[in-house]
Amino acid sequence: MERYEPLKIEQKWQKKWDETEAFRTSEKSGTPKMMLAEMFPYPSGAGLHVGHVRNFTIVDVLTRFYRQQGLNVMRPFGYDTFGLPAENYAIKTGRSPKDVTAENVANFRKQAKRLGYAIDWSREINTSDPEYYKWTQWCFLQLFKKGLAYQKESYQWWCPVDQTVLANEQVENGCCWRCGHEVEKKKMKQWFFKITEYADELLSEIDNLEWPERIKTMQKNWIGRSVGAEIEFTITQDSNSFASSRQPVVTGGASSIAPVVANAHESESCSNRKIIVFTTRPDTILGATFIVLAPEYPGLDYLVSDDAREAVMEYKKSALKKSEIERQENKEKTGVFTGAFAVNPATKEKIPIWVADYVLAGYGTGAIMAVPAMDERDREFAEKFDLPIVETELIDRDLYGTPKTTYRMRDWLISRQRYWGCPIPIAYDSNGEPHAIPEEQLPVLLPEIEDYKPDSSGRSALAKAKDWLKVEIDGEEMTRETDTLDGYACSSWYLWRYASPHDKEHAWEPEAISYWEPVDYYCGGDHAVAHLLYVRFWCKFFADQGYLPFREPIKRLLYNGYINAPDGKKMSKSKGNAIDPLDVINDGYGADTLRTYEMFIGPYDMDAAWDTRSVGGVYRFLNRCWNLIESHFSGPASPSSTSYTGQPAEPSLRDEPVGDVRNIRLSQSNRKLSRENDSSINAVIRNKTIKKVTEDIHRYNFNTAVAGLMEYVNELYKTGAEQDDLVTLAKLLKPFAPHLASEMLEKLGADDEWPKWDEKYLVADSVELVVQINGKLRAKLQVNVEDLENEDKIIEMVLADEKVKKFTESGVKKTIFVKKAKLVNIVV
């Protein structure tokens, strides 16, 4: 008899899986495929976190479950390596981000292997590998060629600590998602991806996704479609304030290296003759008594009157300086009159034009018609500044405006003024016009430099790589773009790279992609609106270009909850409440215990607190699995062959070498059963367990699947376990505890094919009938299954029961028989 030694078993199987490349996959025609992936990790210096383990194990359970069912299952792995943490660490320690990243990747790989994941290691990708980012740059160029990657000068989120701009999705409560510092608005020329081009489809397709409702709702809200109209308001010519020849006053703004190209929308709405407003209520136009412009409104400088100019510019300056937090916290309306007027096209009234920061520059046209009688915010503003409030009746929606749909979602800002990212494959000619780097020159390699530190110049550290900056395109000398791409760009297509990770000709090889993808299961606990929206956007774009045969990249999304510290708070190194998964393994519990525990901890999509004592409970369960096998093969100690005497264990058992099983015995009542009866009883629980575990995994109820296995083992301890029971146990256990299960199957000489249950074992001859009186449980009777077909007979039997009689002396009003629930309710 051997003791359960997880570390020894796990090492054996991990070595075997590694050497045989056990999980290597290739396209197989005729075999149903399945592709699963987790959201690939950012490999931090701290190594794997228990949260990673939960995330990866969910994917692994499904991977192994479907492999055991004979599907061609691909489960790749990758690392999202570009980004600020590596660069900041490099700045702090003086080491290169490349070296630091390489170390972290090696550590993550080693740790993932110690968890026994069924990963196809030939499909390992790394976003900062030039072989990979060559194709990220290729993707960028496709978007650039179609006008979906463009430059625009506008006010952007700027993190003064990280010295870079940020996308809307990376600003959380007015703070930088990385360093937590308050962000500012800064006028800069930046690169954008035109995600708004796909806003409609991104929204309408959400309903067809097998994704959690809460993620779908978040995406819908994020896209925020509003149907309304744009209405033109003419600025009054007789206004003394108006002068079309006046030069604009330049305010704010950061240096930019290329000339500003105003887009069509801006030049139209900042025309000096009219203001276009967006409204969802064009039918309320009769009540529009003033116009409000955002402080950043592009045409503001042109229309402001001389008298008001100073006050307006002062207001604009202070509004821009205000952090977003201040703007959010202070809901008190502020604003100033511009001195200009416009004509309400419906009433022909001359109405004043104001500036106020409750109007947002980035939404609609940055200008609204205020209807204080209808809109709470406008009313508040009107009351504060004593503007007219006119009660109004509604008119035909389409009378004065042109129908227009607007989205809350803005275009995706993708340039970053940082070193450790994918270089944007663009160069500027002497006029400052951007040109694509020819595809044959890709990848644009990230140059090795000495000093990664960003500065306030608004340019990344790449600007210091003087030689690298120069590039010749079509015989013309040009200057390279020094910004790098947002890391989310690198992760917007990695799922497709998995299909052909080493292809030199394509970002993804057409046949491989159409075999493997879209991804069947994608699992993660973050990025509900950013990454998960971006991959959908790129998918639609590349489908339109003919590169992808599907328009949604992810069929099913599993959004797992977090694992918190034992105190219920978020785990963090600084608070000292973090659990290191490698410590749990090395303490002797092993990877199987860790994996199984994290599946057992609770529903996968709910947050859960770590409980060290419960880890021990799962270890005991695996130990009991092991002991069943050991006693099966070690003769006298076997639960199924040891005769129970009611006395202390026989001497022969005491003489056994140290074995945790030596006290396994059978309860007296169960020993009365003959061998034949034993196995028929086991057939029932065996089939029940197969059904439960299979169905639970299909429903992602991993916690109850493990509970079902525990119950099964408890039963086998009582009844004794035959070969069939042990083989079934090992097969069902394998997705959760693959090392132990592999060892068990090897000892049993069995394969790992997923077992099927036979319904015939699940139908018993007699069943327990529940008897309620007035809805309260009063009795239980054994009845024959065939009697359930005969309601009269059942009721007769129930009413004849002694226990029931006590309650029915005063007469029976009504009886209800529910066959499916095997229940009778008697109303007295």
Added chain:
RNA sequence: GCCCGAGUGGCGGAAUUGGUAUACGCGUUCGACUCAAAAUCGAAUGGAGUUAUCCAUGUGGGUUCAAGUCCCACCUCGGGCACCA
């Protein structure tokens, strides 16, 4: 403020379609084994009570033969959005 989740023993959590509330695990108690401890094995374990029985799924109502589950109102916690016209 608006939109989602969730609230069940001492604790984590089960209960899949309205039908036996508390599966499974932790903890606790008792017993076996041991010189002893650990480990292991077995038993018990929602509360009150003399058996009967009564009370328990955040609170208060309602529907129903029957409610953790459905409806109405409210409370608490967590998450998302937050002047989006």
